[in-house]
Amino acid sequence: MAEPFVSTPVITDAAESPLAGHYEQGEFGNLDRGARVTLTERFALAICDVCAWPGSETKAANAIKRASGASVTKTKDAIAEDAQAFQHAPGRWSVVAQNPALPEALAKAVGENGTVVDLSHGRTVLRIDGRQSRRALSKLFPIDFRSDAFPLEKGLATRHHEIFAQIQRVGEDAFDIIVFRSYARAFWHALRKASEEVGYAVA
Amino acid sequence: MIIPCPFCGPRDLSEFAYCGDADNLAARPDPAASDQSSWNAFVYDRTNPAGDHAEIWQHAGGCRRHLRIVRNTVTHAISDVTMPGAKA
Numbered sequence: 001m002a003e004p005f006v007s008t009p010v011i012t013d014a015a016e017s018p019l020a021g022h023y024e025q026g027e028f029g030n031l032d033r034g035a036r037v038t039l040t041e042r043f044a045l046a047i048c049d050v051c052a053w054p055g056s057e058t059k060a061a062n063a064i065k066r067a068s069g070a071s072v073t074k075t076k077d078a079i080a081e082d083a084q085a086f087q088h089a090p091g092r093w094s095v096v097a098q099n100p101a102l103p104e105a106l107a108k109a110v111g112e113n114g115t116v117v118d119l120s121h122g123r124t125v126l127r128i129d130g131r132q133s134r135r136a137l138s139k140l141f142p143i144d145f146r147s148d149a150f151p152l153e154k155g156l157a158t159r160h161h162e163i164f165a166q167i168q169r170v171g172e173d174a175f176d177i178i179v180f181r182s183y184a185r186a187f188w189h190a191l192r193k194a195s196e197e198v199g200y201a202v203a
Numbered sequence: 204m205i206i207p208c209p210f211c212g213p214r215d216l217s218e219f220a221y222c223g224d225a226d227n228l229a230a231r232p233d234p235a236a237s238d239q240s241s242w243n244a245f246v247y248d249r250t251n252p253a254g255d256h257a258e259i260w261q262h263a264g265g266c267r268r269h270l271r272i273v274r275n276t277v278t279h280a281i282s283d284v285t286m287p288g289a290k291a
């Protein structure tokens with residue numbers, strides 16, 4: 001077997017956010033009832049796409065669990081303390097972790113059961129949290145964000161017009177949105193605009 | 204219109220891309236062929252049923268899989284959705 005190709009890990013000290021110059025902390029929008037959502041960029045994470053060969057889905061899911069700690073199965077998405085994973089297409093998972101060694105660990109664990117693509121340099125993870133998060137997100141995506149339709153830990157793929165996005169529910173009212181890095185600034189402005197009505201804080 | 208994707212569940216039409224008549228795929232000329240009349244026939248000469256129509260859609264803004272859908276062209280009611288290539 002050929003050595004797995006692993007791209008240069010994110011060098012946290014040197015990395016620059018695609019939102020640099022557009023990420024202003026504070027409270028904005030309609031603050032009559034305070035900031036009812038909080039927006040954050042979760043910066044410098046390791047982000048990978050794992051694709052199982054047909055028939056190897058369970059082995060790939062187990063490999064994701066071993067490498068990241070997020071206990072996904074063929075049918076269940078998962079969040080661990082410092083990693084998260086969800087199946088966004090049949091046999092395909094997004095895996096996000098704070099550990100910069102994630103791509104290498106995944107490539108080793110998945111082995112011949114599938115492929116691992118390191119997207120750390122190509123994706124940006126944004127988080128929206130707060131009681132009114134669903135109201136803001138519903139303006140952007142044609143997705144049912146209600147609690148029973150979108151349970152905790154579940155992740156999915158959708159899009160905001162032409163901006164492809166993956167969304168995972170990471171808390172009672174918290175959602176992580178993964179977008180292409182090159183669209184992150186445009187999407188950030190859209191997310192801020194959608195949050196103005198309910199008042200938002202940038203943390 | 205809502206399309207029930209077998210993997211993603213019911214999703215809005217805006218996430219899908221239409222990829223053509225599902226029962227006409229075999230009639231496609233050789234992609235390297237440049238014969239205009241056979242391409243014209245493939246692209247334009249087709250039945251236009253008022254009723255059930257089998258068609259291919261890609262869930263381009265979701266799981267990205269191609270689906271075979273039977274849609275009623277009058278009511279938009281979808282009576283069947285399958286994911287070609289997926290194991291039962």
Ligand SMILES: [Zn+2]
Pocket residue numbers: 208209210211212262265266267268
């Ligand atoms: Zn789908």
